[in-house]
Amino acid sequence: MNLYSIESGNFKLDGGAMFGVVPKVIWNKTNPADSNNLIDIGARLLLIEDGNRLILVDTGMGNKQSEKFFGYYYLWGDHSIEKSLKKHGFHPDDITDVFLTHLHFDHVGGAVNWNTDRTGYTNAFKNAKYWTNENHWQWATNPNVREKASFLTENIIPIQESGALHFIDRPDTDLLKQSDLGFDIFFADGHTEKQMIPILKYKDKTIAYPADLLPTVGHIPLPYVMGYDTRPLLTLAEKEKFLKMAADNNWYLFLGHDAHNEVITVQNTEKGVRLKEIHRAADILI
Template identity: 50%
Template sequence: MTIRPIDIGPFKLDGGAMFGVVPKTIWQKQCPADDRNLCDWALRCLLVENGNRLMIVDTGTGDKQDAKFFGFYDLPNGKTLTGAVEKAGYSVNDVTDVLLTHLHFDHAGGAVRYADAGRTTLEATFPKAAYWSHSGQWDWATNPNPRERATYLRENFMPLQANGQLRFTDKEDLNLPGVDLLYMDGHTEKMTLPMFQLVGSTGQPRTVVFCADLIPSVAHVPVPYVMGYDVRPLLTMDEKTQFLNRAVDENWLLVFDHDPVYEAATVERTEKGIRVNEKGTLTELL
């Protein structure tokens, strides 16, 4: 099995929203904000090759919303998921599986695209793929609470159900050797974090975990650094504590969905709590 990060950012999000109650005087040292209080972030997905299966993890924002909507995030940026897949040597027809960690617009927006130049008909971006979500996340997204309604955009995922490509990880086996799934409920209901069992450069087994929005960047590793977007921030802190302790004990390699500089990092225990140890590209750290 091989894993390749695919960066289809950058885009911008409000710094205060990304760091919650952490003061700007602290977070801006790592993530400088512009005059609109917006910070640069990545849209990072994964391309996973496993035998005769080719899986995409998350799909970025896509391009279906209007200019006003995307203007809030300094999009479009000229990069596309399909372009990145083709650059890697594949076509959209080669993708067999798409795992959506959750259905927020910046993770599921690229799952569906317009089929025609007139932008009237929607279709799955990857026509031969099974699209995987958790049924709890699906129910959450299709009956959104007021806090998340603006990010659960039905055009990003409802066509997947209509055309029969939707699958649920809690009802069917993903059946990918070396891939396990963790579920988190602090950011949103049943967010899925895939874990991959690889062989490192030394020939030793290595666990790689895609952190999704549990830990979106290197700057979010400290437990209190919780996004304002999280629906259950105290639960996020508990989930991060358990996750990071396991990451240290089992020497996990963490991959970040939104870090604008670093694809991945390892963590270690310090007198201040668990902090980043090594950081860099996934290839370097493997």
Template identity: 60%
Template sequence: MTLYTIDTGFFKLDGGAMFGVVPKTIWNKTNPADENNLCTWAMRCLLVEDNNRLILIDTGIGNKQDPKFFSHYYLHGDANLNSSLAKHGFSADDITDVFLTHLHFDHVGGAVEREGEKLLPAFKNATYWSNKQHWDWAVNPNDREKASFLKENILPIQESGQLKFIDTKDGVQFTKDFNVRFVSGHTDSMMLPLIGYKGKKILYMADLLPSVGHLPLPYVMAYDMFPLKTLNEKKIFLNEALEKEYILYFEHDPVNECCTLQQTEKGIRVKDTFKLNEL
């Protein structure tokens, strides 16, 4: 197995929304905001080369939305999904599986592209993976979350016939060294890949833990549907990761790709940060 970091660029989100009840005077020290109170965040995906399968975990925000939509998010940076795949010698047509942790627009937007007037899967030869519980949640969204579930990102996947569902069973095996963990604080039935790699376990944090700055337990996003559930899930996973020496892989941290953990008098905190290719 080989793992590759896939950078798809940066975007900006409101710092207060990203840190919930935590005061700006605290979070601004680690994630400084601009004059509009916006912080920069990565959209970092992961590519898993596993025997004859090439599995892409999440797809970034994509490029098919209109300028008004993108004006809210201030996309920047030199990387995009296709250029990052090409950097490692791959193209969209090489992808065999697209594993979607959840269906919010900054995770699934690149899964579908616009061809003329049609919306089609961007990965023609891939099977797309979600789970039925989350899919149903996304296609019948609540009023608070529906702005994150865009039908143009989601429905073309099902209409193509390329969609399959993973059993919603915590720890279910996706491949030999790729298991799936489930959490529901951020959104219902979000999937976290737990991957065995070079004798280590790498936990892809998705939106349970967007960045190193979110390690303290009360640092829960205002975007989360069930913040107390998120807090409890963080506690469980951080304790498990500390005990079993997992490496955490961050999708949204603008600087840090990976970290290990240590116990401190303030709780579980970062031990070391590093890039995936340094393993």
């Protein structure tokens, strides 16, 4: 197995929304805001090369939305999936599987592109199976008012219409041992219904991709929960359980939304689980 960090593009979000009830004077120390109260956000994906399979975890925001839409998110930098794949010797057509942690637009937008004449949509990874779970699919395609703006039809329905949509079953326990894609999955319901967090055995390491359960280094303390979460109290319990496992077992946490910190480890302290070390992805994914 080989792992690669894929940078799909950076953007900005309101710091207050990203930290919920936590005061700015606190979160601004780890995630400094600009004059508009916006903080840097990444869209870092994980690419898994395992035998004949090339699995992409999440797809970023994509590029098919309107200029007005992107104007809300202040895109910055020059990253793209295509350029990042090429850097590692791959092409979008090489991807065999796309594993979607959840279907919010900043995680699934890059899964679907405009067709050539912009009259319809086509899968960005034409040879890939797309994986979600049935509970989350129903949640996303029949959205509540709170999340409706995050579940965009053009990002989701074309996958189903193409025949590439596949479901992963949720077990009775929190971890699905050896899913169809060869790794464990931690299911978390606080941010959105049935978010899936992959946990991989990689050489002598365990690497987890916590997605929106732990978006940045600044979100490690338990009360630091995003205002976007649908069930913040449930996020508290899920994050406590996840971080305890990560600290006890020295997991490497591959952060998707932290624009400046790629991989971290955490440790148990008298104040709870806290940051241990920050690593470059290139030093861990070797």
